[in-house]
Amino acid sequence: TDIRTLVEETLTLLLQSADPSQQPAAVAVRTDLQVEQEVAVDPDEIKQILWNLGINALQAMPQGGELSVTVRFLSSQPLLPSLLTRKIPGTSPFLYLEVRDTGVGIPASLKDRIFDPFFTTKEGGTGLGLAIVYRIVEQHGGIIEVQSEEKQGTSFQIYLPLTGEEGRREEAGMTQGGRRDG
Numbered sequence: 001t002d003i004r005t006l007v008e009e010t011l012t013l014l015l016q017s018a019d020p021s022q023q024p025a026a027v028a029v030r031t032d033l034q035v036e037q038e039v040a041v042d043p044d045e046i047k048q049i050l051w052n053l054g055i056n057a058l059q060a061m062p063q064g065g066e067l068s069v070t071v072r073f074l075s076s077q078p079l080l081p082s083l084l085t086r087k088i089p090g091t092s093p094f095l096y097l098e099v100r101d102t103g104v105g106i107p108a109s110l111k112d113r114i115f116d117p118f119f120t121t122k123e124g125g126t127g128l129g130l131a132i133v134y135r136i137v138e139q140h141g142g143i144i145e146v147q148s149e150e151k152q153g154t155s156f157q158i159y160l161p162l163t164g165e166e167g168r169r170e171e172a173g174m175t176q177g178g179r180r181d182g
Helices: 003-017 043-059 082-087 129-139 164-171
Strands: 027-034 065-074 094-101 143-149 153-161
Touching: 003 027, 003 043, 003 065, 043 065, 043 094, 043 129, 043 153, 129 143, 129 153
Parallel strands: 027 065
Antiparallel strands: 065 094, 094 153, 143 153
16 A cells, blocks of 8 residues: 555545534644555555544644644564553564644543543544544554643554565565565
């Protein structure tokens, strides 16, 4: 999967599809896509993650702000934060995905519940967006971390292990055609 194109297309669609009544006045979108090679992930599930986190980010910035998406390929476990190395065994390469906003943030009293199905603080919300993101990450054997401060914004960091032949190919810097990048 070409992650760069997938992220760019999803963000474009997200911004074009946003409800005009909920669309923030001025949202700047920034991307830092440091993945040159193809990555073996389910594109529909990555789109779903980006869509759900993007919708939440836009809704968290009614006065405008910045939505940032970062994607990196981490070649091995030593590059992971030490907390995560205890949660994810093995030495697989990882796809790192971060969605950050400068919105209203998540109150500390609610952070433990944000991934619970049907939990919502939004009028008319279903409470399924973050639950779906969590399920997708968990099904891939990954980890999702949340950092948030009220009135400062929220950051979701996702680490997805790339396993099997696909992970070895990415770790070696190979493209799907077997060429070495760089």
